[in-house]
Amino acid sequence: MNVTNNQVINKELLKTLIGRKIKAIYHDEFVFVSTTYGIAYINIDDKYYSLTDFYEIKNVLGDDEEISVLKFANYEGEIKSLMKDQKIICENINNIITNIILVNTKTHIINKNDNLNEYTLLDTHGIIFNLSNNYQIAFEKDDFGENISIYRGYDLKEKFNGIPQDIISTIIDEYEATCEIDYVSI
Numbered sequence: 271m272n273v274t275n276n277q278v279i280n281k282e283l284l285k286t287l288i289g290r291k292i293k294a295i296y297h298d299e300f301v302f303v304s305t306t307y308g309i310a311y312i313n314i315d316d317k318y319y320s321l322t323d324f325y326e327i328k329n330v331l332g333d334d335e336e337i338s339v340l341k342f343a344n345y346e347g348e349i350k351s352l353m354k355d356q357k358i359i360c361e362n363i364n365n366i367i368t369n370i371i372l373v374n375t376k377t378h379i380i381n382k383n384d385n386l387n388e389y390t391l392l393d394t395h396g397i398i399f400n401l402s403n404n405y406q407i408a409f410e411k412d413d414f415g416e417n418i419s420i421y422r423g424y425d426l427k428e429k430f431n432g433i434p435q436d437i438i439s440t441i442i443d444e445y446e447a448t449c450e451i452d453y454v455s456i
Contacts, residue, residue, distance in 0.1 A: 274328050276393040277374055279342050283319075284370050284397075284456050290315045292363045292399065295407065296349050297420060299357040305417040308352045310409060311345060314367070320345040321397065323411040323418045330391060340394050340411040340418075365401035370456040372397060373410070373430045377437055377449040395433055398426050398453075413437070427453060 293313040297306035312319045320343055325336040351358050373396035381387035396410040408426040410419040413436075421429050434449035441447040 272329065272332065272388070273390045273392065274330050274337075276328060276337060276339060276391065277372075278339060279372055279394050279397070281372075281456055283344070284342060284372075287314055287367050287370065288456070289366065289368075291366050292401065292407070294363055295361050295420070296358050297361070297418075298351050298353065299359050304420050305412070306420065307356070308416045308418070310418050310420060311349050311358075318345040318349070319343065321409050321418065323416050325416060330389065332387070332389070338411050338413050338416065340396070340409075342397065363401070363407065365403070365405060367399055368402055369400040370397060371400065371427075372454040372456065373408075373427075373433070374452045374454055375433060375437065375449055376452065377447055379441060379445050379447045382444060382446055395451075396430055413440075 291314065293316065296311035308322060308324060310321045312321060322341050323338055326339045327334050328337045330337060349358060372394055375393045375395055377391040377393070379389045379391070396408055398406055398408040400406055404424055406424060406426045408421040408429060410430065412419070430451065434451055437449045438447050
């Protein structure tokens with residue numbers, strides 16, 4: 271069985287953020303939906319971090335495929351949109367991080383015509399920042415684009431509940447798939 275591990279979020283870096291204050295998030299100006307193209311910037315205690323969603327070439331189902339990868343890293347560059355003539359806005363948050371949850375999936379795929387042809391894809395689909403007063407900010411990658419959806423509110427796990435069915439619905443007829451979602455608290 272082949273395993274593609276697309277859970278590349280830097281957990282050690284995220285652990286250092288517990289107890290610190292998210293001052294603001296920066297993203298493309300929303301037009302119809304609350305998404306930003308490719309990158310969201312997060313200001314935590316006057317230090318900047320980037321959350322990105324870009325395609326990378328990974329071996330999936332025995333072929334090299336472009337697959338969306340969510341990454342979190344320190345950032346020291348210019349805060350700007352990746353789209354031409356797009357305005358970046360600043361959303362003030364000013365709230366303490368109490369916990370961070372990674373939204374991971376495990377998709378098991380098997381070829382119906384060759385049961386020895388099995389694949390497992392481990393993936394991180396999002397991050398939920400739990401803040402004081404039970405408020406949350408969540409970021410979800412787009413599997414079929416390089417957009418990041420941004421959610422704010424309470425009980426944001428529900429925003430991710432449809433992911434397993436969404437993934438299974440994209441599997442071509444030759445294959446059969448199961449998908450589990452796992453919320454990993456850091």
